Amino acid sequence: MKPVVALVGRPNVGKSTLFNRLTKSRDAIVADFAGLTRDRHYGNARLGKHEFIVIDTGGFEPTAESGIYVEMAKQTRQAVAEADVVVFVVDARAGVSAQDHDIGAYLRKLGKPTVLVANKAEGMTEGAQLAEFFELGLGDVLPVSAAHGQGVRSLIEEALGALVLADAEDEEGAQADPGVIKLAVAGRPNVGKSTLINTWLGEERLVAFDLPGTTRDAITVPFERAGQKYELIDTAGLRRKGKVFEAIEKFSVVKTLQAIESANVVLLLLDATQGVTDQDAHIAGYILESGRAVVLAVNKWDAVDAYEREQLQRQIESRLAFLKFAPLHMISARKRQGLGPVWTSIAEAFRSAMCKMPTPKLTRLLQEAVQFQSPKRAGMFRPKLRYAHQGGMNPPVIVIHGNSLEHVTDAYKRFLEGRFRKEFKLIGTPLRIEMKTSA
Ligand code: GDP
Ligand code: GDP
Helix, strand or coil, X not given: CCCEEEEECCCCCCHHHHHHHHHHHHHHHHCCCCCCCCCCCEEEEEXXXXXXXXXXXXXXXXXXXXXXXXXXXXXXXXXXXXXCEEEEEEECCCCCCHHHHHHHHHHHHHCCCEEEEEECCCCCCCCHHHHHHHXXXXXXXXXXXXXXXXXXXXXXXXXXXXXHHHHHHHHHHCXXXXXXXXXXXXXXXXXXXXXXHHHHHHCCCEEECCCXXXXXXXXXXXXXXXXXXXXXXXXXCEEEECCEEEECCCCCHHXXXXXXXXXXXXXXXXXXXXXXXXXXXXXXXHHHHHCCEEEEEEECHHHCCHHHHHHHHHHHHHHCXXXXXXXXXXXXXXXXXXXXXXXXXXXXXXXXXXXXXXXXXXXXXXXXXXXXXXXXXXXXECCEEEEEEEEECCCCEEEEEEECHHHCCHHHHHHHHHHHHHHHCCCCCCCEEEEEECC
């Protein structure tokens, strides 16, 4: 599981700026997709080979009494509770405020690993100005400038320090079986995740088995169906109660993100009676960013009429256009309708995500594609695509080598993607194409 870092602090200290700096590179990948909601508070970040999840807690108003502030404070507390490390941001220029004291007291009581950072510290001589933050009783303060990117690396090294070591141990302990499909069922509250999972687990065809070496405190449910082994990754806070699993915890974005990251295939559930909501689009956006394979299922299909069904289909096409590679199913978890084809899609998506693409075949396909349609000249430059090899799995990555590849247009990349997808029968997985220009 990826570690989770929560950014907290009063408004205006620079949390969003820091969040953007930490997550920016990933955002760029998905920036072109229409329909993808941008105002997000959760993002993926990376330091070297260590990936982690960052939460921008937006507004932290521990003393707020009513309305939206209470809701925000509640969400912030939940985020903090779920984080492995808290980064408490203060304003180096403004000095310590009463609100900083409140937040500091709250964090001290909580006893989570906390890193105190003073933002907007560019051009400041250390020492005197920062000394007053010791009052907060959270130890050393780390000067950073989110806007200029100064000190951010040290900040993350400090925050991840202990966690990175813990992760390394986990990696040794867990022996992943490549034949097991790790499956996460994602979706906002009430779409029917628990109902579906219990319907599945109640099926006679499904046999539970024990799986050794599950990491940390993640709850996973191993089972076998039609000769295929699966490991269901918990997103719903499942607890075994006799023979059935019960979702006892409320929805958690952090759990959802971690489950998505740990999965090979994500089944994203929508609720036919609610249409595609912003929260659905957010979760869909995270799945796209993660690069995991995805199957879409609209649940509660039994509860909508013909007109609503048509509206829904159009809404999915427009709002989730960026997931158009994902197979779509209409199901009823309660009435056990349409469930068989979902399994077929999950298996296909897994096969696609793990597809092996031999270099000679990729290169031949590339050359055929170029012969069919060559890339446009850009001024003096004509991109020359020479050969291709596979650069990764889940998601599959195709690396193309050649000259002047920075001039290859997005339209041309989509054309290539289409050819590769067709040839390797890729269903339900994103496909990334990277260009490597030789000097
Ligand atoms: P948030 O409310 O904590 O999320 O704060 P924002 O990220 O929205 O930043 C508040 C203001 O501080 C904005 O005007 C930012 O441009 C500014 N700011 C953020 N980081 C820095 C920094 O490192 N140096 C300076 N001088 N200003 C910054
Ligand atoms: P979760 O929060 O995503 O785990 O959602 P639940 O499984 O708890 O379901 C939320 C509500 O939707 C419950 O009242 C279920 O009975 C109902 N529900 C689940 N699946 C279906 C379905 O296929 N059709 C209808 N009409 N209702 C469903």
